[in-house]
Structure formats: C-alpha cells, structure tokens
Amino acid sequence: MTFFLLMAVGTARAQVPNDNIENRRLLRAEETITSSTVGCTVQPGCVDERLTGKCIEYHNDQWFEFRPPASGTYYVNIGGQRCRDVRGVQLVVLTGTPCQPATYRILSCTSLGTQDDLFVPLPNLQAGQPYLLDVDGYLKDYCGFTLQVSGQARGLPVVPAPAVPHGPPAMSRIVTLAWQVPDSLASARYCRVLRRELHEFRAREIWRQPLAINTYGQRQLAYTTTDTLATPGQYLYQIVAGGEPSDGPPTLLQQRWAAYSQLRPIMPGAVASGVVFVTLPLARYPRRAQLAIVVSNPENGRVLRRLPLALQAAGPGQGRIYAQPWFDVGIRQVAVAITCYPPGAPAYTEQLLLPLAAAP
Secondary structure (H helix, E strand, O other): OOEEEEEEEEOOOOOOHHHOHHHOEEEOOOOEEEEEOOOOOOOHHHOOHHHOHHHOOOOOEEEEEEOOOOOEEEEEEEEEEEOOOOOOOEEEEEEEOOOOHHHOEEEEEEEOOOOOOEEEEEEEEOOOOOEEEEEEEHHHOOOEEEEEEEOOOOOEEOOOOOOOOOOOOEOOOEEEEEEEOOOOOOOOOEEEEEEEEOOOOOOEEEEEEEOOEOOOOOEOOEEEEEEEOOOOEEEEEEEEEEOOHHHOOOEEEEEEEEEEOOOEOOOOOOOOOOOEEEEEOHHHOOOOOEEEEEEEOOOOOOEEEEEEEEOOOOOOOOEEEEOHHHHHOOOOEEEEEEEEEOOOOOOEEEEEEEEEEEOO
C-alpha cells in the first residue's frame, strides 16, 4: 500500500513502543499525545537522508499513523518541547511506500528552529488516507514533546528567523517596533508581540495589541510599541496576528533582531589613563561566533557580570569591560567563562583567569 509520509524531528525521554515503523502508533484527529525520543533507534532501510539534504539527520526516530476523518487542511501542532538545544524539532512531509525510500517524494522539509509551540499546515489531505509521522531527535537530542494533528492551528507559524545581523549593537535599551495589519486579515482580532534572546529556548509574549477601529469605522492598519531591554543581548522580535482558533491560523507579520550591548572596543585616548578594565581575548574566537560571557569573583564565585557578544564580520578584536568598581573593592583578577557558539560547529566553553589592568 502507498502511504503519505509525515516526518517530524523532535523530542525525548525513554524508548517508546513505536520505535519501529511496523509498531507505529495510531493517532486520532484532535488527539494530543506526549512522547519522547530517548532510547529510540533508526531503521536505516526506511529513511534516506539524500532526499532531504541538510534538513534532517536521522538518529532516534519513532512512528505514528494518522487517517483524516474528512478531506481538507490539517495542522501538525507541536508543543511542550523540552530539549537540550534551541533548535527544537523538524518536520518532513513525504509521499511513497513505507520503508521503500526509492518511492518517496518530498512534499516539504521544515526546520522549526526553536522550542516554541509551533504548527505546520498540511493542505489537501484526503479522507481515510493513511499518513505516517516520523519523529526524530534533532542531532540525537533527547527531548519531550506533545504532538497533535488538528483542523485548527495552535501556536506560532513556522517561519525561519532572519540571520542575526553582524553590525555593531545599539547602546540604547529602547526598541521601537512598527507594523501594519493588511486588510486581507479580516478575521484577526489582536497582534501578539513576542521576544526571545538568542540563547533562550522559547519566545515570551511581552505585549498583546487589540486591533482598533478608527473614527470612520475602519480598522486601524498601523501600530507601534516600544520595549525596554533589561540586559544586554541579541533579541528576536516576532509580531503575530491572530484570533480565536476557529478564525484561522495565526499569521506572522514581522520578524526582526535588535541588539543591545554595553561592551565596546575601547580606542586609545577614549578614556582617562589609570581607569581599570578587563581585556577579553576575543581574537582567539572564530569570526561571526556568538559568545556568552560570565565574569565572576574567583574568591567566592559571585557573578559580577553576564553579557552576550556577537563577533563582527570584520573580524574579532579586543574587547574591554569597565572594571573600576571591582578594583576599588580589592578584586585584582576575575574568572571569565566564555561559551563560544561558532557558526555550524558545536559550542564549547573556556574558563579563563584574567587580571584587572589600568588603561595606559
């Protein structure tokens, strides 16, 4: 029998009975199941990474089957992700005969990119047709997750985030957001403003803007709001228009990064001589790497400063952190933990002991 195959890469806790395709678990429409990828294995003869390119690597998958009760559009709703990595899960949709990769045809391959609650639309499913879902831990990640195939979308739409900009971050904590709601979204009732720091697992709603009607009885199209960042970092903002689940799926209106940093390379003559700094050896880290820096007192372990830093495209340089208040209370050296996230490579952490030194 020929099946439509639906594969989602995702989450984990202990080997499940549906580790192999012949033991796949049957799903009912609107049913929400909880599962994990811990201990699962791969049937090499049932998958072919050449068909999906870099979208997916199989490590610990599990199988489900879904038969739509009626023809139409359905949504795979993925929620409750608890993974080691930020990327979350992936979803691949194929057609073909199970465990015969030569018959597969890729319909879509989606990298979800975060551990947010997300949905992937599946248009034109046929009533009674068996669809297979294959869930795999991303790069053998061990995660827990919930999975549902529904006639209503829940969560955020899956849209790849834009590349993190490599220009200099802003000095201001204030971020201004402006957007428009097109007339085509007649069923939208509000806009959600969400924010996620680069190294966080999930986005957080920071504002919900009801859609307003102007004095002419027309819906207001343009909106603006501001956000004040409490700590330095690189933040992804998402603006999503939505309403009741029965109104249709939420729509992503805008995604943008905003960066705020208190760390700057200090140029000669920019500060008075004798002022104390800690100099970070940024030249040892790769270009375009993301750094998470934690400075602490080596005497008692107390954290003095946390800050992220994106090494600029022009190349890493020497960064200095103002340290005069630490010097004034008797600290002469600090412990610095630098976690480096190189592009396309595993993260690693270095533990350094750096002196406080006065500017010449």
